[in-house]
Amino acid sequence: MKKWILATSVALALLGCANEASTPALPQGVSFIEAVAVKDGQVGIPYKKYRLANGLTLILHRDDSDPLVHVDVTYHVGSAREVAGRSGFAHLFEHMMFQGSEHVADEQHFKLVTEAGGNLNGTTNNDRTNYFETVPSNQLEKMLWLESDRMGFLLPALTEKKFEVQRETVKNERAQRIDNRPYGRMDEKFNQALYPLGHPYSWPVIGWPADLDRATVDDVKQFFQRWYGPNNATLTIGGDFDEAQALAWVDKYFAAIPSGPAVSAVAKSLMTLDKTRYLSMEDKVHLPLIRLGFPTVYARHADEPALDLLANIIGGGKTSLIYKDLVKDGYAVQAGVSHPCQELACLFSVYALANPAKGGQLAEIEARIRDAIAEFELRGVTDADLEKAKVQFEADTIFGLQSVSGKVSTLALNQTLAGNPNMIAADLARYASVTKEDVMRVFEQYIKDKPSVVMSVVPEGMGQLVAHQDNFQAQLLPAVADTATPIRVESVIPEDVDRNKVPLPGAAPLLKVPTLWQDKLANGIAVLGTRSQETPTVELVIYLDGGHRLVPVAKAGLAGLTAAMLNESSRSHSAEELAQALEMLGSHLSFGASDYQSYIKVSSLSEHLDQTLALLNEHLFTPAFDAADFERLKQQQLQSLEHLKSDANYLANQAFSRLLYGEQSPLGVSSSGTLASVASLTLEDVKAFYAEQYTAGNSQMVVVADLPQAEVMSKLAGFAAWQGKASPLPPLAPLPEPHAGTVYLVDKPGAAQSVIKLGKLALPYDATGEYFRAYLMNYPLGGAFNSRINLNLREDKGYSYGARSDFSGGSELGQFSASSSVRSDVTAPALSELIKELKRYHDSGLTDSELAFMRSSISQGQALDYETPYQKAGFMRMIQRYRLPADFTARQAKIIAGISKDELNRLANNLLDINQMVIVVVGDRASIEAELSALGYQVKLLAL
Structure with a gap:
């Protein structure tokens, strides 16, 4: 840890003199705010920050590793800016903003971006809405024209018909993501109990259906005029572009858009509950679910890092108490703890999917969760707990810098919620400084003996499984009468700007296909690699030909179950010990299987690759194949199959495959298996499939690393002793007659x-x-x-x-x-x-x-x-x-x-x-x- 903390300190020292970086000449009305540089070996995102006279914040991040640019416009408006009875407006506007503007025809936004070879989307949450495009670098001007037109010229093109179509689209989205999805309505009911009546997080981001039905075009226009001004927005550009040219284009297209009404920060206060609130619902599900929530702080509060680490220790992965007391013992199919934070509130959240084979009584699951929390209090925080959680945070931060879009999103979010894009080094420092005493203090202050929200979701007709009789009934406030909102002045187009003319792209960028190298291990395993020096990381994937296709239909699900067993204990160490070792390195290792292959995925910081590969070798070559692990995983797979019966998309895919390929073909049966096939599997089946599938003859490797080829191959040399021939695929069953008509x-x-x-x-x-x-x-x-x-x-x-x-x-x-x-x-x-x-x-x-x-x-x-x-x-x-x-x-x-x-x-x-x-x-x-x-x-x- 000392090495990591020292690096963070150096990064912080570096940022103190970062404003000395050179900046291009500025257009009139554009002000330079700051420049941040990051030296080699430090963790951070270099950028320059500007502000236009109308209040628009501009952040530029240069990255010429790929011939692309990512453009993000984030507005500091989400569902938290709505009022009772008028929910869903921010999300509805996410849809409306793609429907054309005064100089962009209906459906032209999607067409222009897609035609340019790009992709695009928008997202809305409680606190912000963002719109983004990733395109080849020669298309930047066109993207700025598009984004500026919907910021400054949306309302003239907003018609009643567009509004009605997008309202129906939002209803379809709600039906697909909430009403027709297992546990889909849980969050909105849970939040009604967690937050005070009228709190802006107490209604769903997508909105209540009645509020959407009540909305009018004028309501939506007024919401736009209130919140979508440039002074409430951050424009972030990342990728391969010329800074001076980008500044000129931003000035050309955005400077004339007038500011909107002033936007003040939303007041923050710590939430508490007067008593534990129990609520429940029946749903079309198979697995009973319990969720506990303790209100804590809010994003960037001083106690946020310690609470994050507390959640990791109590319920983060196989080394946690929650896993040991619920999943390992088979009482839950899944369980975990997290501490998600938003601008106004954070939540210490615990969930468990009960195993019906153990009765599925949520009262017993709640008791086990509370016992695990009490066990933590008695055990306290170990040095290993603290180091593991901190190393994971550092590693996750580094892995998050692998794409331009990831870096741009980080800059935009930090600017929007904290007023400062440069938070990575500060975040690393504040997590590094957390002590064992800090973790115990926040446990005492926010969790121990504190009231919580406890929600039960049980299968229809099985109300006897709930954790406790309901003592909370949700209420809705009456719709708030709309108040007069200052109307933005119409945008005025400068005489030298023709907004009706779609900007032409620049010269096509040179395509940067990765430079590949090929090699072989001494036993003939082919290795295909490339060097990528953007982050000090290694991504290794080992593919094994076979997978589900290698398995008889009567044993469908065996490939996946065998892979799951390889994620467990070895002959030398328990699964928990192996997981702890990986977590202490900030590495990730997983075995899996699909229709035509089994695979092993490894993500590691380059400096920890040797230790990570040693753990991979232990998993792969000396699996324990413990009978208790097998029974637990088999039971989890059976319960998962029962659960999937409530998923309409899963049912459609299974029916389609059966009709196309037939029930006697592995392609006609899910790789997860059927209830009958999985129930019949034995530990001997797993051992036999392991011997057939996990051979050198079936294996090939792909590696992306910041290391040179010779160094990579020397580190992979331990796999040269792997033996075994390739396994031929069995013949496919005859295809059925078409079922047309x-x-x-x-x-x-x-x-x-x-x-x-x-x-x-x-x-x-x-x-x-x-x-x-x-x-x-x-x-x-x-x-x-x-x-x-x-x-x-x-x-x-x-x-x-x-x-x-x-x-x-x-x-x-x-x-x-x-x-x-x-x-x-x-x-x-x-x-x-x-x-x-x-x-x-x-x-x-x-x-x-x-x-x-x-x-x-x-x-x-x-x-x-x-x-x-x-x-x-x-x-x-x-x-x-x-x-x-x-x-x-x-x-x-x-x-x-x-x-x-x-x-x-x-x-x-x-x-x-x-x-x-x-x-x-x-x-x-x-x-x-x-x-x-x-x-x-x-x-x-x-x-x-």
């Missing part, structure tokens, strides 16, 4: 939404063949936000929160699918529209403008493909797995540039015949079956 209905009684999925068998993966061309063909249909099916179902009809289609392929088989979650009451019309779009595309193909859009979007988007270590690792894995030539991306670029509309249309005609497609609908049979039948399809009930 029928709607297969999976009943989910009371579902707020229906999940629609339709498609057919298609092509196996091919990087430069017909499969790749099919991907290009599908892009305008359902591969982008402004694709045909998404614009139809979401933007035009308001039926869905989103719709998409794609081709997916492996080494043997592939499929085409189109899917959407839609409001239950429009299931049949939504299916009809989806089928119409597929038929139209099959018959007539794409247009010239869609062809141009596809070419521009996909070709320019390659600039974003290799930024983070895991993106690089994924790119290398594709080369390795499918034995692709080193220049395959250049070949793809040539195909994109040269493919004709006629060829793409022939593919659409060959591959998108609706009469060959399987149709699956998961929803409330009682309310949707008759209308589905009226479409002319035979409706068959499918049981899973």
